[in-house]
Amino acid sequence: MIKLTKNDLDKIKAAHQDDGRDWIKVGMSTCGIAAGADKVYALFVEEIKKRKLDIQIKKCGCQGMCYSEPSVEVRVKGLPDVIYGKVDKEGVIKILDKHICGNTLVKDSIYELRTKR
Template sequence: MNRLKKEDLNRIKAECRGKKKDWIKVGYSTCGVAAGAQEVFATLCREVKEHHLDIEVKKCGCAGMCYAEPLVEVNVEGMPRVFYGKVTPETADKIIEKHVRGKMLMDDHIYDLKVHEAGAEAGLS
């Protein structure tokens, strides 16, 4: 990458924020890795590729809920942003099948959700 100037910072910021895309984030700090995040991440990547889904799978740091690792946050347009906790490779399969492809939230695995984030659930006060 080129050496950045202040204007470049604003440009990158605008570019990244402009990207409206669905994503999945996997907690990939020591707490997540110790609980099995590597396998979960691999499963999610494989499934996304297999079904040619337009969704980005990313790594991120520890969201604080270490007791529920591996933690997978899913943001799909028109649905609330949710955190699935204690995710196994099998649950990861189901997240792709039910949540991403079926647009339905899954029972018994949701540990937290974000409602007030922009774009996640339109029409909220």
């Protein structure tokens, strides 16, 4: 067991700040998984490996948009952060082809815009 101190907390905090890498985040709470988020996540992992992309794939909890699960948030430098909703296998491929490799957002499937860029 490691005994954390105040300094350790700060160190962990500093180490986990945004490192500027692109990422994909899949909502993996009960609502997401029920809608198929685990399959979406697995396909992302597989495809990223196959295409040797430099992008992080992460899990997160429920973003609150249960009506549009499975939802996937994507950050690619130069583009605004967006959340895609109702993502299926086809959607995963579209996101990878267009958004991540082609720097073009996928049409008709964005459910929330994050204002950061």
